[in-house]
Amino acid sequence: MKKQILDLRITRAEEVGAQCVLLKAKPVEGRLPVCCPGQFAQLRVDAPDVFLRRPISIHDVEGDEISFLVQMVGEGTQWLGALQAGDTLNAVLPLGHGFTVQTGNEVALLVGGGVGVAPLLYLGKQLKANGIRPVYLLGARTKELLLRLDAFREVGEVFVTTEDGSMGEKGFVTQHSVLGCNENGEMETLPARVMVYTCGPKPMMNAVARLARERNLPCEVSLENRMACGVGACLCCVEETADGHNRCVCTEGPVFDASELKI
């Protein structure tokens, strides 16, 4: 898959929840390259105090339209959040190694927390297109921080937890009853073999990966290490993996098999 430096034109910019924005964009010229779920783009930010590009997951692709779901946490993401329809945005994409879509399982469990739900929409769509039923388990601190539930519901069944109980079940994603087991340790709602995918805050991903390991389920985790180049040139983004080596997150990841990580 050839990586490109592409000028995009924003087709739609929409506030989502209190701190997020959904950006849809199309190439100013030419076509959008083929992107896989779990891959990301390095977005150029034209704000005075921002020097480096910002890595943002590919949230969705529909024809030549790509979307990003951005949480405004600092200068760079605030600049992205202020973009309006008609503005241009320079992107380097598609980058990184994404999720495994063909798994041989009938059902996939997609567990997301906070803005970590971003890559799971496109993933769910691709799974569905491959005959795999996506089931979402999405968590947030409170109702207002749950993002794009309607969009996820169009793709698959959605279960929700909030830490304050303002929506769905109260608690953390790993405590949701959909993961509940009978006396034989088999999950009651989900089939015995599901592939688990997770993206979100590190403690949540660790908890999900541990649960998957206890139940012997394959699990893929998407990391968000800080990046400079995004193309494997600088080795700033490394994660120390279970084998004790520093692996490059922007090329070997951001998606890793949970068994490779120190969890």
Place this chain on the structure above:
Amino acid sequence: MADLKTNIGGLELRNPVMTASGTFGYGLEFEDFVDLSRLGGIVVKGTTLNPREGNPYPRMAETAGGMLNCVGLQNKGVDYFCEQIYPRVKDMDTNVVVNVSGSSVEDYAECARRIGELENIPAIELNISCPNVRQGGMAFGVTAAGAASVVKAVRQAYPKTLIVKLSPNVTDVTEIARAVEAEGADAVSLINTLMGMAIDAERRRKVLSIGTGGLSGPAVKPVALRMVYQVARAVKIPVVGLGGIMTATDAVEFLLAGASAVEIGTANFIDPSVTVKVVEGIEAYLDRHGFRSVKDIIGILD
């Protein structure tokens, strides 16, 4: 159209634009963005005799007009380079220069000797900013004696073009430049990163895993220009200028200051195709000002 050819010692470049070590991988990472045959050369990732894991994450902090890094020379060692990387880069239609690092004089010399056996690697760039394990981790390149000792050993082991990359973290960079020239360096390149630090006030913590890191990007350009200007006047061997080059105008400034070629580092992260734009921009500058050759502007400040 102006002639862009330039020389670094015995090494002829089709134009003065090269890439800086540690910012362009092995060139392979940029093949989707840049036609490498349009570059004067590429300087690949720092290579050491033995594999190195580098420093723990986090290794990067963004700063005003630049960034700090403490990657710590993570690389798979010279054997891996010779066996796995060399076959993939040896037929690139550009000069592939290997950046050689080490933690002892013997390691540098042996690493250089091994690279010297590779037919299609015409030059090495010696990174003397590395800590010397036998001197309590003090960098070789911060004293004239330390720099001279590495260059002397490497010169005996390496017959092709030897570029020595100078550290800016010194009192008088011209003294170091003269010392490496005296030991037989064919050229010097400068600057390596400036030692810096970042602190997270909210969390009251150091941002980088080892506390300090090397500053690069436009923030360092004025310092780099000054040092290139001084060194170009202090030595007879060619100077390769780098530090904060983002545009063709920046590159021209280094040439005017006395550099025979330039390297582009951190700018590749912002625009992965910047190198080719700089080549085109230098050519346009020469044409616009009526210079026939890039050599006509090297070091022409009064």
